[in-house]
Amino acid sequence: MSFDIDQIPSPCYLLEEEKLISNLETLKRVQDESGCTIILALKGFAMWSAFPLVKQYLPGCTASSLYELQLSAEKFGGENHIYSAAYREDEFDEIATLADHLVFNSVAQWQKFGRKARAAGVSCGLRVNPGISEVATDLYNPCFAGSRLGIRPEHLIQADMAGIEGLHAHALCENMADSSIALIDAFEDKFAAWIPELKWVNFGGGHLMTHKDYDTDKLIDRINAFREKWKVKVYLEPGGAIAWRTGPLIASVLDIVPTDGLPVAILDISATAHMPDVLEMPYRPAITGSGESGEKPHTYRLGGTSCLAGDVIGDYSFDTPLKTGSRLIFEDMIHYTMVKATMFNGVHHPDIAIWHSDNSFELVRRFSYEDFRDRLS
Numbered sequence: 001m002s003f004d005i006d007q008i009p010s011p012c013y014l015l016e017e018e019k020l021i022s023n024l025e026t027l028k029r030v031q032d033e034s035g036c037t038i039i040l041a042l043k044g045f046a047m048w049s050a051f052p053l054v055k056q057y058l059p060g061c062t063a064s065s066l067y068e069l070q071l072s073a074e075k076f077g078g079e080n081h082i083y084s085a086a087y088r089e090d091e092f093d094e095i096a097t098l099a100d101h102l103v104f105n106s107v108a109q110w111q112k113f114g115r116k117a118r119a120a121g122v123s124c125g126l127r128v129n130p131g132i133s134e135v136a137t138d139l140y141n142p143c144f145a146g147s148r149l150g151i152r153p154e155h156l157i158q159a160d161m162a163g164i165e166g167l168h169a170h171a172l173c174e175n176m177a178d179s180s181i182a183l184i185d186a187f188e189d190k191f192a193a194w195i196p197e198l199k200w201v202n203f204g205g206g207h208l209m210t211h212k213d214y215d216t217d218k219l220i221d222r223i224n225a226f227r228e229k230w231k232v233k234v235y236l237e238p239g240g241a242i243a244w245r246t247g248p249l250i251a252s253v254l255d256i257v258p259t260d261g262l263p264v265a266i267l268d269i270s271a272t273a274h275m276p277d278v279l280e281m282p283y284r285p286a287i288t289g290s291g292e293s294g295e296k297p298h299t300y301r302l303g304g305t306s307c308l309a310g311d312v313i314g315d316y317s318f319d320t321p322l323k324t325g326s327r328l329i330f331e332d333m334i335h336y337t338m339v340k341a342t343m344f345n346g347v348h349h350p351d352i353a354i355w356h357s358d359n360s361f362e363l364v365r366r367f368s369y370e371d372f373r374d375r376l377s
Helices: 018-035 047-054 068-075 087-096 107-119 177-191 216-230 369-373
Strands: 014-017 061-064 079-083 101-102 123-127 162-166 201-203 233-235 247-258 264-267 298-303 313-319 327-330 351-356 361-365
Touching: 014 018, 014 327, 018 047, 018 216, 047 068, 047 351, 061 068, 068 079, 068 087, 079 087, 079 233, 087 107, 101 162, 107 123, 123 201, 216 233
Parallel strands: 014 351, 061 079, 079 101, 101 123, 123 162, 162 201, 201 233, 264 298
Antiparallel strands: 014 247, 247 264, 247 327, 298 313, 351 361
16 A cells, blocks of 8 residues: 555545556557557546646547547547547537547448538547457447447448548457457458558557556557558557556445344445446455455445445455444545446545655545535436
8 A cells, every 4th residue: 555544535536646657657658669549538537637647648538428528628638539329419519629530330420420520620430340259248348249339340331431531449348468459350350441541540448458467568569560551540548547456445434233144334435326336247346455255254244325225335354343434445446436426315425536656645626515416406
């Protein structure tokens, strides 16, 4: 633990700046040695107080909605990319004025909005579905059978591609290098007929290149070979890899409730509101110093403060008994967690803070009743 937990309020999402810098240095190496361009996917990490640091390494962002695109334009100020499963007519004019790269999910959307986008000077692309399944859980698998995401090659054959400058293939979710290679291979195999006419190709996110087991050299070599063969610009847009293991969610025990089973420690956070993937995936987040149920002397079920009966994080064991005020460190909660947090039940939203590399603490945001009220009507 590189931070002083006694200085951290509870609950709190804590970004550890030094760990973010380490990840960004890895991404810089991949860019420098492969010639690709890596942009920040805001769907995974949109903590704009960290953008001044991120933009020292990455040239821009990719958005999935008008609001994310506005955030990129306002707070990052670099390249503005956007992809959406479908665009709204009442938002498209503004999108076209902000974006410099715009990806359509279907031929129909390209036909509907393409002329307007090109007139605004936007570089237009199509999302394609390479038909690989490198992600085990369908919830996060863009290529599961019947997926709405991306155009299959058989549906591209009759399309008018005049004006299309890029193809976007996103098929991964926190995958290792072999899956990255499989994606590039499948794209090259299924969409080779269209590549010579392109200016750029975007291989999406899910390349977990900051994981200790990811073979970055393999990715670098494959991108270099692809660029040399096809003479196109290559983009990658990870969200997870950028903020991977860059900080925890700090929580505290509010009460210990006896039940007809395990004692339940009620925390000042909520799985459904603050760590929704715990219930959606589902998955069991790591807690520093804890063990599996029964592994250590004292086992508890951890629950949140919302009224949802299933607001349960899981069963954990500890070396010493938990008590009111005990602090817990939920690891790796900066990517794909903060961006999903809600104010369900009006439960106290965790603070957002940074532990800087000079060992100073900065409280970036504390949420209030007004934040809760103003999301409603």
